[in-house]
Amino acid sequence: MRYLTAGESHGKQLTTIIEGIPSKMPITKDNINESLLRRQGGHGRGKRQQIEKDLVNITSGIRHGYTLGSPISLVITNDDFKHWTDIMGEDPLSEDVAIRRVVSKPRPGHADLNGALKYGHRDMRNVLERSSARETAARVAAGAVAKTLLKQLGIEVCGYVKEIAGIRAKEIGSLSMEERQNRITESPVMVLDKDVEQEMMDKIDQTKKEGDSIGGVCEVYVEGMPAGVGSYVHYDRKLDSRIAGSVVSINAFKGVEFGIGFEAAKKYGSEVHDEISWNEEQGYYRTSNRLGGFEGGMTTGMPIVVRGVMKPIPTLMRKPLESVDIETKEPFKATVERSDACAVPAASVVMEHVVAFELAKAITEQFPNDQFTKLKKAIDDYRDEIRCF
Ligand SMILES: Cc1cc2nc3c(=O)[nH]c(=O)nc-3n(C[C@H](O)[C@H](O)[C@H](O)COP(=O)(O)O)c2cc1C
Numbered sequence: 001m002r003y004l005t006a007g008e009s010h011g012k013q014l015t016t017i018i019e020g021i022p023s024k025m026p027i028t029k030d031n032i033n034e035s036l037l038r039r040q041g042g043h044g045r046g047k048r049q050q051i052e053k054d055l056v057n058i059t060s061g062i063r064h065g066y067t068l069g070s071p072i073s074l075v076i077t078n079d080d081f082k083h084w085t086d087i088m089g090e091d092p093l094s095e096d097v098a099i100r101r102v103v104s105k106p107r108p109g110h111a112d113l114n115g116a117l118k119y120g121h122r123d124m125r126n127v128l129e130r131s132s133a134r135e136t137a138a139r140v141a142a143g144a145v146a147k148t149l150l151k152q153l154g155i156e157v158c159g160y161v162k163e164i165a166g167i168r169a170k171e172i173g174s175l176s177m178e179e180r181q182n183r184i185t186e187s188p189v190m191v192l193d194k195d196v197e198q199e200m201m202d203k204i205d206q207t208k209k210e211g212d213s214i215g216g217v218c219e220v221y222v223e224g225m226p227a228g229v230g231s232y233v234h235y236d237r238k239l240d241s242r243i244a245g246s247v248v249s250i251n252a253f254k255g256v257e258f259g260i261g262f263e264a265a266k267k268y269g270s271e272v273h274d275e276i277s278w279n280e281e282q283g284y285y286r287t288s289n290r291l292g293g294f295e296g297g298m299t300t301g302m303p304i305v306v307r308g309v310m311k312p313i314p315t316l317m318r319k320p321l322e323s324v325d326i327e328t329k330e331p332f333k334a335t336v337e338r339s340d341a342c343a344v345p346a347a348s349v350v351m352e353h354v355v356a357f358e359l360a361k362a363i364t365e366q367f368p369n370d371q372f373t374k375l376k377k378a379i380d381d382y383r384d385e386i387r388c389f
């Protein structure tokens, strides 16, 4: 399984092409639109989300509610394009207009300057349009297809906010998957712990008022993955490493941890590792899950718990960062018309979907089948086999 996305933030549309989903898997538009809608939400988003209404147009690979086994292409229209037709259209601009519209002021914290140096663009719009996190809508569409596959194999993935600007949600280990999913749907900041919700919202509002930005931590929790998915034999087949790469690939994500994560550095081995037990009903299981569901690049069969840290949004409404104009070499302070003050809730939805894609990819590699029913049977057989091992 693999996917590619195409599209600029203020261009006509975003496109996702997914390859490797087996045939005859039930799926509808609603499976994808529900995820797209969730990504647009969350307290702290800027004015752009009032312009966009992300809905998928399935243009290939799905017919009458089932996958065909051929490439699936998904299109999301950028409603904002109508305001940008001259700047983002394919027709050449007259020279004087083109010169006036050139973006020569790189924004710190964005891809602008490095992308301009690499691709030789003196108009940094050519960089910023594609490097924008608008592209995460296309990735969520791919992840929604992956989630639909996983769910039908008994694997559920759920992403939520763990921390915003130092305000940390407490551990609520006893929540079922359904309770987690309901809770984040109800929560304006997509957090499981109701006690910190208001504090997080107040912090976002205060930050917005001050024209600054904040980041945080997102967590993804997965139930139902059988033990032994992934591999220890090569670095690029380790599933935890693939997940880590997918999380850091999300715009503004700077780090990843599994289970107790960086806390492990402060502890003894006896306080970190998960002891192995066995009973007839479950087969092997762990009495704790401090390592977050991975050993040796493979799943342990315990829930996967992975967190990613998002830096504060780099575009600041009233505290602009200093930079240098690449034409004049003069310093300037970046001024902006709109930006998100905090996109951690939306990013938790993105993280859920990129993790889901890596899990579905690993499953389809380990149980290669062109037809979904055969894939389902292969996994069920494997589950029986490891229970009796
Ligand atoms: C869902 C989401 C929304 C974002 N919204 C904004 C935004 O409104 N303004 C902004 O400056 N950065 C925003 N970002 C962050 C930038 O896209 C990101 O910092 C930039 O692409 C540079 O990538 P890097 O931080 O990974 O180096 C957003 C990120 C995500 C995941």
Ligand SMILES: C=C(O[C@@H]1CC(C(=O)O)=C[C@@H](OP(=O)(O)O)[C@H]1O)C(=O)O
Pocket: 009, 046, 047, 048, 049, 052, 131, 132, 133, 134, 136, 137, 251, 338, 339, 340
């Ligand atoms: C468009 C989205 O996020 C955008 C991501 C983004 C950035 O720099 O990453 C900057 C903003 O773009 P704009 O300047 O057009 O408002 C966000 O709105 C989206 O998530 O759908």
